[in-house]
Structures are given as structure tokens and as C-alpha cells.
Amino acid sequence: MRSKGKVFLLDDDKLITSMLSRALNSEGYEVSAETTADDIINKIQNLSPDIVMLDINLPEKSGIDILQEIKGMGTNTQVIMLTADDTAETAVRAMKLGAADYLTKPFNIEEVKIIINNTIEKTRLKQEVDFLRKVNCESFEKDIIGESIIIKGLKSKIDKITDAHVSTILITGESGTGKELIARHIHYSLHSLCFSHYAPFIGINCAALPELLLESELFGYEKGAFTDAKSDKKGLFELAGEGTLLLDEIGEMKMSLQSKLLRVIEERTIRRIGGKEEIPVNATVISTTNRNLSEAVERGEFRMDLFYRLNTFSLHIPPLRDRKEDIPILARYFLSYFSTRYNKKTIKGFSSETEQCMLTYNWPGNIRELKNVIERIVVLENTEMILPEHLPKEFTTLALTAKTELKDSFILPETGINLDELEKNLILQALKKARNNKTIAAKLLNVSYDSLRYQIKKFGLE
Ligand SMILES: Nc1ncnc2c1ncn2[C@@H]1O[C@H](COP(=O)(O)OP(=O)(O)OP(=O)(O)O)[C@@H](O)[C@H]1O
Ligand SMILES: [Mg+2]
Structure with a gap:
């Protein structure tokens, strides 16, 4: 049978320690007993019991002093005081000093079992609550991601x-x-x-x-x-x-x-x-x-x-569409977050076309939507690069319409245009939209970062 817990007894009355030992052993507790206070703190420390049952009146040392020393150890050991006189005073003092409970002699063995059981249960619950608080505290997402x-x-x-x-x-x-x-x-x-x-x-x-x-x-x-x-x-x-x-x-x-x-x-x-x-x-x-x-x-x-x-x-x-610079940052963050969470590290990143689609999309559900999109991809797709086809349908149709719109809506006037001027103007617009972030501006124009830099230099837009 698995031990229900470790109990350490200290009472100078041998009759009491043997009676309690027997009763608690048969209940499934692991019991150690001492009748003198010699070297007692060391013994308790070595054993690290769940419960110490401690006589308040010992010949060598007061039980109250020992209680304080046990409490000073900073462990989870609970102390139940054994008192001969039933004056509430000593017991109250012991409780104030941190005793979990007290029992008055002569004992009713059923009461002893109940008190020990309750004390162990209370300690177990407290440890559980402490643990859950800690987990709760650590695992809640509280980092605000974004560089915009x-x-x-x-x-x-x-x-x-x-x-x-x-x-x-x-x-x-x-x-x-x-x-x-x-x-x-x-x-x-x-x-x-x-x-x-x-x-x-x-x-x-x-x-x-x-x-x-x-x-x-x-x-x-x-x-x-x-x-x-x-x-x-x-x-x-x-x-x-x-x-x-x-x-x-x-x-x-x-x-x-x-x-x-x-x-x-x-x-x-x-x-x-x-x-x-x-x-x-x-x-x-x-x-x-x-x-x-x-x-x-x-x-x-x-x-x-x-x-x-x-x-x-x-x-x-x-909204997310007003701080587009954050989209790639958040997307990468969620990719790494879900890759770790689902222990699926196949996906390395996003293709530049995919990033473009994500930048064009208007994200009505904001970051929650972005997070859900990435979670779905991590779980369902086995790909190294996230491509536009892995995104929900709305994304690609939107990007396509954007492209066709441009193609069809731009009609070359009879008198012709100055292509350089038009190019320069579009680059300026893109830079403005991207708040001077060249990476984003390059994405908006669907050109590489280097070619955008070249154009900026060429037109003297620095
Ligand atoms: N800047 C951010 N960095 C990382 N994660 C974020 C960020 N903003 C939001 N999230 C995540 O997006 C999800 C939605 O966020 P949250 O629940 O705080 O939105 P909300 O504004 O309260 O939405 P609602 O109005 O619908 O309640 C959450 O999972 C949250 O962790
Ligand atoms: Mg909310």
C-alpha cells in the first residue's frame, strides 16, 4: 500500500507514542517516534515528515520552542500539538505560532485520524494552489509583440x-x-x-x-x-x-x-x-x-x-491594417509559438508572395485572426515555406483583384506619360505608406529591397 504520508511523533510518554504509532501505521501512515527532544530538529530535517505530532510539555525543552524551530525551517511540515491540559490558552498560542491543529490528551483515536487526514489534505491543496498560481502566472500570454x-x-x-x-x-x-x-x-x-x-x-x-x-x-x-x-x-x-x-x-x-x-x-x-x-x-x-x-x-x-x-x-x-509593419513580425512570432506548442518544426517561414498577401489583406479580425490563420497552417500543412495557397481563400482572391484592378484601371493616355515621373511618384507613395520602412515599401511595390534602394538613389529620394 502506498504511504498516506510521513508522521513524526515526539512525546516523552512511551505509552502514547506506541499507541499512536500502532493506530497510524494501521491507517497507512509511515510513522517514526522519539521520546526525547535530543537533536530533534536534525532528526526532523533528515526525515522531512508531512506531520510532526509534538508534545507541548517535554522535560528537556518546551514544545512551543520546537514548534518555532520547525516553522523556521521553511518547509511544508505541519505541526499538531499534543497537550495534556485542556486550557485553550497554550493551544491558542501554538496555533498563533503556526501549528496546524492540536489534540488534547487523553486522545480519541478516531479524532486523531480525522485531524491528521485533514491536515495532510489541506497541505496537499495548498501545494496544488501554489503550483497552479505559479503556472497560471507564468503561462499567461502577456507579451505585447510589435515594433510599429x-x-x-x-x-x-x-x-x-x-x-x-x-x-x-x-x-x-x-x-x-x-x-x-x-x-x-x-x-x-x-x-x-x-x-x-x-x-x-x-x-x-x-x-x-x-x-x-x-x-x-x-x-x-x-x-x-x-x-x-x-x-x-x-x-x-x-x-x-x-x-x-x-x-x-x-x-x-x-x-x-x-x-x-x-x-x-x-x-x-x-x-x-x-x-x-x-x-x-x-x-x-x-x-x-x-x-x-x-x-x-x-x-x-x-x-x-x-x-x-x-x-x-x-x-x-x-486595428492591425493600420500598422502593417507588425504583420510580418506577429506572423513570425505566432509561427514559432505554434511550432513549439505543437512540436512541429517543419515550417521555416513565409514566401515573399505570402507576406505580400498578408500585407494586402485588411484583417477584420485583427491579431486574433492572424493568430488563428497561423495556428491552422502549422497544424494542417506539411510544407517548408508558407505559400499563398496555404492562406485562406479570401487572401489570395483579394490580392488577385488588387493586381487585376491595377492592370485594367490604368489606361495609357493618348499623349503618353513620363514613366520615370510615374515610377518616382509611386515609390514616394509606397515609402509614405510604409512610414519610410524600405522593406515594407519594397513589398508594396513587389520589387526586391535592393532594387528599391537603387531606384531611391536614382531618383534622389534619399
Ligand atoms: N500585440 C500582441 N502580441 C501578441 N499577441 C497578441 C497581441 N495582441 C493580441 N494578441 C493575441 O490575439 C488574441 C486576441 O487578443 P485579445 O483577446 O486581447 O483581443 P480583444 O481586443 O480583447 O478582443 P475582443 O474585443 O474580441 O474581446 C489573443 O490570443 C492575444 O494573445
Ligand atoms: Mg477581449
Whole structure:
């Protein structure tokens, strides 16, 4: 039988140690026992037991001192105190010093088994929670990829906002532009020590719940506040603690709830539904929306006062088609990300035609769409180079139309043209579109980087 855990007993009464040893052995625990405190810390360290059962009154040394030394070891060993007198005082003192529990002599053996079992279970759960927190903290995507001027500007604004520890932030942008990613990035920047000081990140979608349910989720309620309120319930503002509360799709929140939210944001306290107590709100509140809130204000669908309050610290993420320089960077990033994740390293990169198609496409689903496209290719295609035919149909048809449009729409005038002037003009347009990035400009013109450089020199466009 697999051992249920290691138990170390220390009691100067031999009768007690042998009685407990027998009972716990038969329950499947691995038991070691000592009757003197000599060299006890060394012995405990060598054995590293899950539980030490420790007599409070030992002739050589006080059990309380030993407890403190065990706690000082910084291991997961739990201590259960064995006390002869049933005055609560000593036991309470031991608990304050970190004992997991205590048992009063004479023992009821069933009670001993229950307490040991519960203590081991509690330790196991704590280790599991610590582990999951750590994994959660490390594995959440929080890196903002992109080198465009827009993304660089956004990152520097994010740094300023996090450095100032502002309490309310608004993030706007089309669907899939990375609003939640930026919210998480802010959260992890504020709580980089998230393993030792756990600060939760809690999100709620304001469009997904009916108004009353959303209100009770956000604010919580007291028992009896309404028919279904059978017991007290904490709201998300409370549960978010010192962490972050993400109010997703804030633009969809009903007007009456908007005014309650404004009050919370201004006063930094909440009252549970049916409650009287003012509970402080310490969390950072991040709202996101893909709606244009100032237009919603004009249409009378969003409160102006709330809009101004939320908009004090706002981050707008432009759509991907407005920062095309980031497309190849993100595409390569997702290629390497999914190649690692699916352990499929066949694909080495994108052909220049494919990059061209990706640059021409207008990405209505933004980065989420790009990420999904690359994930699909990594999983389904066995190719070394990603070619246009591996992209979804929309991409290639669009690129083809773009090409045909140009061919058919350009009609040489009777009087002829100055080809050099036209070429020069198109190069200038491409450079402007690419914000002077020659690689992108070359792609826009479908020429190589070197030939673009040659042309730039030739026309004196440097
Ligand atoms: N700059 C970026 N770098 C890397 N990954 C990104 C970036 N921006 C977005 N992503 C990824 O794109 C996906 C969509 O991002 P996210 O969920 O944050 O978008 P959103 O703006 O909240 O969208 P919606 O409005 O639909 O909720 C996520 O998987 C996210 O990790
Ligand atoms: Mg989102």
C-alpha cells in the first residue's frame, strides 16, 4: 500500500507514542517516534515528515520552542500539538505560532485520524494552489509583440500608466486587437511578484449577463436582499482584492448600472445589495470596449460623466491594417509559438508572395485572426515555406483583384506619360505608406529591397 504520508511523533510518554504509532501505521501512515527532544530538529530535517505530532510539555525543552524551530525551517511540515491540559490558552498560542491543529490528551483515536487526514489534505491543496498560481502566472500570454511606431507609443504609455498605479483604465480597439492581452500585461506589471503576493485577475463580460445578475455579480449581496439570496455573497469588486477587475465590453452596460459603477469608481467603495457597510475597493479597474464610446455618449446610450471618468487614462489600440509593419513580425512570432506548442518544426517561414498577401489583406479580425490563420497552417500543412495557397481563400482572391484592378484601371493616355515621373511618384507613395520602412515599401511595390534602394538613389529620394 502506498504511504498516506510521513508522521513524526515526539512525546516523552512511551505509552502514547506506541499507541499512536500502532493506530497510524494501521491507517497507512509511515510513522517514526522519539521520546526525547535530543537533536530533534536534525532528526526532523533528515526525515522531512508531512506531520510532526509534538508534545507541548517535554522535560528537556518546551514544545512551543520546537514548534518555532520547525516553522523556521521553511518547509511544508505541519505541526499538531499534543497537550495534556485542556486550557485553550497554550493551544491558542501554538496555533498563533503556526501549528496546524492540536489534540488534547487523553486522545480519541478516531479524532486523531480525522485531524491528521485533514491536515495532510489541506497541505496537499495548498501545494496544488501554489503550483497552479505559479503556472497560471507564468503561462499567461502577456507579451505585447510589435515594433510599429503605434505599438511602441502604446507600450510607453502603458509603462507610464502602470508606474503611476492609476486605479481606473479604459482600453479601446476593434475586436481581436489585444485589449485583454494589454489588460493582463498591466496586471502582471503591477503584480510581478504574483507568486508570493497573489493578486487575482478577474474578468467579467458586461454584455453576457442580464442587468440584475451583472449587478449582483459585481457588488455581491447580503442574505435576504432578495428572494434567492440565501446567504451572503461577495461581489467581484471585493473578490478582486488588490488585483485587477476587467470589465469587458463596458459599452454594453445598461445606463442605470453605469451610474452605480461611476459611484464605485469615484468613491472607491461598494455596498453589497441589501447591505449597509461601505466596503473599500482596492482593485485596479480596467474597462474595455470595441464601441466608440464618445459616439455612444452622443446617442445617449452611455453616460457622459462615466465616459469622462473612464477616459482619463485610456489606451486605444489601432486595428492591425493600420500598422502593417507588425504583420510580418506577429506572423513570425505566432509561427514559432505554434511550432513549439505543437512540436512541429517543419515550417521555416513565409514566401515573399505570402507576406505580400498578408500585407494586402485588411484583417477584420485583427491579431486574433492572424493568430488563428497561423495556428491552422502549422497544424494542417506539411510544407517548408508558407505559400499563398496555404492562406485562406479570401487572401489570395483579394490580392488577385488588387493586381487585376491595377492592370485594367490604368489606361495609357493618348499623349503618353513620363514613366520615370510615374515610377518616382509611386515609390514616394509606397515609402509614405510604409512610414519610410524600405522593406515594407519594397513589398508594396513587389520589387526586391535592393532594387528599391537603387531606384531611391536614382531618383534622389534619399
Ligand atoms: N500585440 C500582441 N502580441 C501578441 N499577441 C497578441 C497581441 N495582441 C493580441 N494578441 C493575441 O490575439 C488574441 C486576441 O487578443 P485579445 O483577446 O486581447 O483581443 P480583444 O481586443 O480583447 O478582443 P475582443 O474585443 O474580441 O474581446 C489573443 O490570443 C492575444 O494573445
Ligand atoms: Mg477581449
